[in-house]
Each structure stands twice: as C-alpha cells, then as structure tokens.
Amino acid sequence: MAGLDAALWRSVAVYRALALVYAAVVIGKNSGGYAHPLGGWAVLGVLTVWTGVATLAYRDPSRRGWPLLAADLAVAFGCILATAWVETAGHIAAGRPTLPVSWVAASVLAWAVAGGRRLGVTAALVLGAANLLVHAVAGTAGGMGNTTLNGIVLLFLAGLVVGQVVRLAREAEARLARAVELEAATRERERLARRIHDSVLQVLAMVQRRGGEAGGEAAELGRLAGEQEAALRALIGAGPGTGPAPAAAAPRPGDGGERETDLAPLLTGQASASVTVSTPATPVPLPEHAAREVAAAVAAALDNVRRHCGDGARAWVLLEDGPGEVTVSVRDDGPGMPPGRLDDAAASGRLGVAQSIRGRVRDLGGTVSIVSAPGEGTEIEMTVPRRSVASRV
Structure with a gap:
C-alpha cells in the first residue's frame, strides 16, 4: 500500500509542477491587460512557493493530514479569489480564466488521493464556489460564461473520477497482497506437509500397524495412533482457502x-x-x-x-x-x-x-x-x- 500511495502523491506533485508552468505562461501573456499587473506576479509567486512546500510536505506520510489538506485548499481558494482584484471586470465577464488556471486542480487531486471520491468532490465544490465568488465580487455574476462553468464541471469530474480510481487501486493492491500472502502460506503448508509425511505420519502408521499385530493394550495404542494420523492428514490436506x-x-x-x-x-x-x-x-x-x-x-x-x-x-x-x-x-x-x-x-x-x-x-x-x-x-x-x-x- 505504501508503494501505491507514494506513486499517487508523486503523480500529484508532477501535475502541480506542470500546471505551475502553464499558469506562469498565462499570467505572463495576460499581465499587460490586468488591472493590477503586480498582483498577478504576486499570485504566481505564491503558486511557486506553495508548489515547493506542498511537494515536500506530501512526501512525508505523517503530514498528509487535515492541516496540510486544508492549507492546500485555502491557497487554491485564495489565488482564485485574487482574480477579482487583479483582473478587470470586462475580462472576467468575457470568460478569461482565473489566475492559477488549472493549477487549482492539484488541490482537488490531493483531496481525492487522501480520502477518495467524497473528499475529492468536496474540494471541487469549494473551489467551484470560489469561481462563482470571483464573478460576484467583480459584479459580473450575470455575465458568467461557459468557460467558468466548464472549469467547475472539470474540477468536479476530476475529484469524482480520481477519487474512485484511487479507491479501486487500493482495493486491487489489497487483494494482490492477500493473494501473495495465500501463495506464501500454501508453499509453507506444502513444505510442512512433506516433512510431516516423511516423519510423523509414517511413524503413526507404523504404530497403528504394529499395535494391531501385537494386540492387547498395544492394539488400543495403535487405534489411537491411527486416529491421530487421520486427523493430521486432514489438517495438512486442507487448502489455505478453507480456513476461517x-x-x-x-x-x-x-x-x-x-x-x-x-x-x-x-x-x-x-x-x-x-x-x-x-x-x-x-x-x-x-x-x-x-x-x-x-x-x-x-x-x-x-x-x-x-x-x-x-x-x-x-x-x-x-x-x-x-x-x-x-x-x-x-x-x-x-x-x-x-x-x-x-x-x-x-x-x-x-x-x-x-x-x-x-x-x-x-x-x-x-x-x-x-x-x-x-x-x-x-x-x-x-x-x-x-x-x-x-x-x-
């Protein structure tokens, strides 16, 4: 399970880094038309710093708790809201993307990896609300276009699908671990069965045979040895899947x-x-x-x-x-x-x-x-x- 979790968090880190590059390209391209250009570069600085912090923090399993997840979501929420101050109302109404663009989906992915589809959808809803607040603060709620709605839907789908895939992957890994465990148990059972057959079972069979031939009290001893032999054969013959x-x-x-x-x-x-x-x-x-x-x-x-x-x-x-x-x-x-x-x-x-x-x-x-x-x-x-x-x- 540790190997799967490490791979999932590495994937989120890679996505976060690539999305940061895309956000930098978009901010650099649109900064000339911002109402507050310096604000756009400040947001990019926040995105860069938090990308480094989150990448290092999520590497440590002991830190993947609510404080880090909440901080991750708060940074994404704040960077989306900053769009209402940095961008012009006309650009927002025209459907220009928010400052972090697709970078915010990294928070949704992190929540989905941490808690499955429920947490993934929850994070998507929070960031979707941030996108709506941008239009409300800028006074362009009535002119909200398809770009904003498409972004909200994509966030929701990312949280839902990734959360479900993560859950299925973890279940598959657990089943694989169980299969490996059963295979190891089967091999050990077979090894013990061979050793028991070559020693204990042969001795019990000999005692049963000699006891029956001797008669008297030895016959009773032989009968008991025969019962133990049968019980032991049944025990070592049971497959690993027949236990409790x-x-x-x-x-x-x-x-x-x-x-x-x-x-x-x-x-x-x-x-x-x-x-x-x-x-x-x-x-x-x-x-x-x-x-x-x-x-x-x-x-x-x-x-x-x-x-x-x-x-x-x-x-x-x-x-x-x-x-x-x-x-x-x-x-x-x-x-x-x-x-x-x-x-x-x-x-x-x-x-x-x-x-x-x-x-x-x-x-x-x-x-x-x-x-x-x-x-x-x-x-x-x-x-x-x-x-x-x-x-x-």
Whole structure:
C-alpha cells in the first residue's frame, strides 16, 4: 500500500509542477491587460512557493493530514479569489480564466488521493464556489460564461473520477497482497506437509500397524495412533482457502455486519479414523458465532457416538450448502435408540442432546431432526437458515 500511495502523491506533485508552468505562461501573456499587473506576479509567486512546500510536505506520510489538506485548499481558494482584484471586470465577464488556471486542480487531486471520491468532490465544490465568488465580487455574476462553468464541471469530474480510481487501486493492491500472502502460506503448508509425511505420519502408521499385530493394550495404542494420523492428514490436506475467513473479510449482505467463518474446516477438524467428514469443495460461510455453534453441536453428537456406541462404531458427517440454509447430518452405525429414549434422558437430567445439540441449533433459528431405531444406528440432521442466523446473533 505504501508503494501505491507514494506513486499517487508523486503523480500529484508532477501535475502541480506542470500546471505551475502553464499558469506562469498565462499570467505572463495576460499581465499587460490586468488591472493590477503586480498582483498577478504576486499570485504566481505564491503558486511557486506553495508548489515547493506542498511537494515536500506530501512526501512525508505523517503530514498528509487535515492541516496540510486544508492549507492546500485555502491557497487554491485564495489565488482564485485574487482574480477579482487583479483582473478587470470586462475580462472576467468575457470568460478569461482565473489566475492559477488549472493549477487549482492539484488541490482537488490531493483531496481525492487522501480520502477518495467524497473528499475529492468536496474540494471541487469549494473551489467551484470560489469561481462563482470571483464573478460576484467583480459584479459580473450575470455575465458568467461557459468557460467558468466548464472549469467547475472539470474540477468536479476530476475529484469524482480520481477519487474512485484511487479507491479501486487500493482495493486491487489489497487483494494482490492477500493473494501473495495465500501463495506464501500454501508453499509453507506444502513444505510442512512433506516433512510431516516423511516423519510423523509414517511413524503413526507404523504404530497403528504394529499395535494391531501385537494386540492387547498395544492394539488400543495403535487405534489411537491411527486416529491421530487421520486427523493430521486432514489438517495438512486442507487448502489455505478453507480456513476461517480473515478478520478483515467484508460482511455478507444481510449478516447484520458480523464477520464470516467457513464452516467446512471447523467440521473437517473433527475427522478421525472412525469419523468421516464430507464437505463441499467450495467454502460454506456463516456468521462466526453461528459457525462455531454448529461445529459445537456436531462435536456433541460425535461425543454421544463415542460414549454410547462403543469403540468400533463409525460416524459420518455430511455438510450440505443450500441456497438459503446449511444442513449438517451426523450418522452412526451404532445400536440405535428405542422410542422415547431421548425424552427419558431429558426427564432424568441428562441434557446432552436437548441442550448441546437442539438448544444450540434452536438459538440459531434452526431445526433438529433425529431418526433412530434399535439396530439401525442414529442420524441427527441439523438445519440452520442463513438469514435467521444473521438476525439472531
């Protein structure tokens, strides 16, 4: 960003210097017809001095604040008004340009670079008012010609267009910096993945294999090593674009201004040798609070599988991204539940499903459907509408 800003301010300085040369030519050509010729040369002196001062001052980023911008605009405003005293009323009525001519546009450009199109248009309006005051002071308001109006319009367009271009350029540079950052992160991830694959993953795979062959307590150790291997493979296999959304990510329309987080990596992080997680290839963004609550509900459902279905049970997590809602289902191949089991658990104070799963999803404006039967496993389907989520969190 510093490189872009420096280039923009250099461009303003170059324009200011070239416009000064043009103003000097115009003043030198018209000075013989001025009511106060010395006044014209005095204005040229002010323009020259301020061109040098502004060029040096704008080089320092710490000085590009309101005092310098206000002084820049005040100098341009005063030099325009000086035209009413230096020029004759007849020349002003005939449409002769103001003393600084196009030099004053440098102030508009400076404001546009500093604050975008809004400040650029504001500066243009102030200097446009100065042009109108010249005619009012000289008593030629009724004879204001197209030259003055054209100058005011050009100032307005300069502030608007340059301010918009500057904003777009800064956004493009920010996106480029983000792309470079992601590329560097991808390369680092790939480097770490190669080293992990060549060392840690191979050791875990060997422990899993040898533990299964040895049996007994070693088999349990092998099972744990296998789960860690699967989780680590999922972690290093996730691309850089599947992580949580950056803190500076813009809110989506209708989110109430909350930052978004990709739900997919929050779920894939819970994968293991006994848990398979399937997500779309593209990110599934949700408001950060909602995404973490859904992930916590899934974690609670998987914890129930581990507690009640035994060590050999498997679970499958499926994430579906619909146009207006997000659906997550957790299915296991455990023994299932008899009818009324959840109601009995809630009545006896065991509120894992009622609070950790249903309560979380309900607070997000979603619904939970649980289908289970003895010997057929259990499936928990959680559906969260995007718009309801945004309005509730």
